[in-house]
Amino acid sequence: MVTPTQSRRLRGGALARSQALTPAVSTRTYSVWLAQLLLAGIIIILVLMAQALAPQATTSWTFTAGISIIIVTTAATLAVPWDRLPDRLVLVVPLVDIAAIGLLTIDPLLSVGSLWLFPVVWIATYFGRVAIVSGLSLITACIVVRDYAILGQPGPTMRLVVTLLSFGFISLFMHTSASQNRAFRQLLSRQADKLADTVDRTSRQEREGSRLLDAVDVGVVRLSPRGEIVYANERYRALYGLDVGDPAARARAVEYDGFRGRPLAPERQPLARVVGGERFVDERIWLFDQNGDWHALSLSARDLTDVAEGSATLLVVHDITDVIRAESDRQTLAARVSHELRNPLTAVLGYSEMLSDDTTEDRTRDRAEAINTAAERMMRMIGELLLAPAEQAAAPVRQTTNLGQICADAVAAFDPAARLAGVVLRLDTAEAVIVDGDAFRLRQVVDNLVSNALKYTLKGGRVRVAATHDGDTATLVVSDSGVGMTQSEVQRIFEPYFRSDSARASTTQGTGLGMGIVQSIIAEHGGTIAVQSEPGAGTKVTVTLPARPDRGEPDRVGGPSSDVAAADDDR
Template sequence: MAAANSLPATSPADNAREGDEGGLVDNRTRSIWLLQLVLAASVVVTVLVVQAMEPALFGVWTFSTGVAIIIALTAICLAVPWRRVPREYIALVPFGDLIGVSFLVLQSDLQFGYFWVFPVTWIATYFALPALLGAFAMVAGVIVLDATLSGPDTHDVVRLMVVLLALAFIGLTTYLAARQSRAFRQLLRRQAGRLQGTLSRVSGQERRVSQMLNGLDTGIARLSRAGEVLALNDTYVSLYAIDRDDPKRPGRSVEYSALRGDPLAELDRPFARAARGELFEDERVWLFDTEGEWHALSVSTRRLMPAGDEPESTLLIVHDITALIEAERARERLAAVVSHELRNPLTAIMGHAELALEAEHLPAKTREQLEVIDNAAERMQTLISEILAGSRAEARDHTAASSTDVRRILDASVESFRPAADGRRVRVIVDAPPSLEVRGDAFRLRQAVDNVLSNAIKYTPGGGSVHIGARAEAGHAVIVVADTGIGISADELPRVFDPYFRARTARESSTPGTGLGMGILRTIIEEHRGTLQLESEQGTGTTVTITLPAERGA
């Protein structure tokens, strides 16, 4: 029985799992019962036939003993709680059947030798090769013993060889088939494990993507070309008050073309348009939600190309820009209030300057200074009018470009800031041709030059200098303002055009500022289709280069 101890991983003990603990019969017991009862039933049928046709066989003690062994093993199989029996002991049953069949075979001219097929097949199917070879050895020994007891005979030798070879063929074929089946099952289990792992990873990725989308404050809906809802994130569901159990039903929130305007028709709603596959960008609608609140929405769509088995779909993206709209309105209200309040003192300044200029016998220097004050007040009045008119771009739509002399703009700007430069002991040097024409808005270009020159004077220490020059170059007018001021560090240069940004050196100085001048400068230059270049080194100075298209023929 040494061979029986080398059991493979699969046997009736492992053929089915130890589960089914709650049932009356577990899978292991059921498997053993089935294998044993097939042999027992065959033996019982044979016994009945023998009793009817050749009852004398019951007088042969080996026959009766073999039948008794098989019946007894069957009864034991039905009584033993196999789920608690170590699996190596299961091999005792088919080897016991071999012994029982061997008793049937002895002194019967191998008439019952075919019953060996049952235990041999059982062993070949569920046990290791050494167990099968042990079974063959037992069968061969019994055949040799039977031939010895009955005397040598050529006919018996042939029968012995046929039976042994047939059993060997059946056993080995069954063993190889079972081994292949086990390997195939193991392969299937590995593949199933990999598939389950892949499925788990994909499911995990889908959950993470879903969690990320639900964490966004942007509403997202994915729609098929047939208009079917494929996915919705929490923000979209919340905005439109959609029932998650029935996402096909329209949300309870209503879309309008404008604030307190007309409701959008069903076919004009962004959802319906996206379902038709329409592509649009940053279209504005107003949403009235179930809590009585208005939301300004910016809606866009993106086309998602098909991937794998998934068809082409459309992504509907909804941004709630209510806070942005309210902030813009608050800014406009503030600008209107501030601009209105500035008009009163400016009116007084302009009025008194004009009255002073009408006086006779004014010294030339005083008259010149009063004219500078009056001109500056007029420019301020124009700027305030622009602010009240709305955004700067809208305010300039009605302003027609004209031929403008850059030299006159430079001289006027320098003259305006001359007192400030003298007060800070900063030399301002102008180097420009007598005339350099560009096509543009003289007021806006003066504003740009003022911003650059003002910064250059403010951030240049006493004893420093500001050089402002202009030249014609390849069909362009180039304005260069270079100072010997405190400069800007290299890592801060990319941010100087951001609204309200001030470099560290500017913040550390005692000079006040808003951080808006450079942004306004860039806007003006872009309006004139020009370019702006800024070079600076901390502690050395800053150079601003403005390039504008020159007037044709200039």
């Protein structure tokens, strides 16, 4: 991963190298100056040597003309703005140099034909084949003129052939090499542009990733194999009091093993454990920050793979202080409410038992026993609220249970309420439906479903409860002719605190927790639940449970119930 600092260094280094290699003038002007000044320097050396070794050669007009042409051409080269002129005009300079060197070769005392190498290389490097042929043709003309001036007759001499072959080979070689160099430079330029784009894109993605991580309310820190903090987002720095400019600096917060407990030993601190190779999920610690506040933290460490710098570790820190406090407040509230409900329920139980013992009428005794049974069930529920969360999540007590009898008891318990509401409550179970389950929990399921059906069925409507057995499957169906729900509301019926529009518009009170409780109990028993409903056409809830293959003889289902249910609503 390329950091923003590395990206800036790469761009800065490339810019510095570019500025160092780029002349103050254009590339074309610079190349023209370099080639012509090099030839002019050689000519100056030639003049000095001729004055010392062959002064008589410097008196000829051809020598003077050739030297003068090169000097004038060099001066003009330095004065002309070549970057504003077409490329073909630059070719005039080496051609003029070839002609000037040809004048110098006319004097037999001067063997300067090798100087043609400079303009030939220039033409082969920067121009095409037509220019090369033009230059070689001009050299041929100069050799022919020289031979005519010296020998008195032109003709194909060995010197001409050797010169043309040599310069032709050099021209071809230099032209090919220059073409390859230009192609290589273009390739390097494109690769450099791609590399710069990749660096910029990587840096931009890293900055975007850093901004995204800084926006989340979760601490994230990346550690190198040596335990150094490579990156820490804003939330982690705020929790641990790290310096923004130096995330590897010492944290100003202290980690504890519990609220107001003991500070963690250096080897038990999360970062030290990660460096030691330990990986963990949802590790709980307490943090005392630099502002004097306590934070409950949940930490998880995992390995990162396929990263450019090698292996690394990601430490994710969740601040769960509000969750811990909310859970503590919930348990406190549940304990207080449950404790306060015990007193009136104890009185209800006492007086219902006294009423059952004192009365001689069967009907009054049945009603007193129903009150007593319902109060006992409520006392058990209150007792479960006071249990620790681990005890509340214990598996249901499994035993041989007659689901048909549970349905019959529930229908009998709700029958008085159904009569008062003008709703026909019907039981269609006529066989023993034996399941392996918790009778208390299954009764909660039936009570919740029947209660919901009665609440949202208008006067004159019907509610049907049926329990059947088919092989290894027991089926419970509770259907009604009530107000019903839309398909989108059916999909959300198991969400906590959700109530349909018709439920909120009615005067029926509820919290929207009942169906969630039902779904949880059914899942604990390895069953399934399905809901079908249409607005104005009622609702049908189907529950399937694993059944015992040995059902035994059918039990009698029906008769008065000794239980009264209190259930929540979800519609």
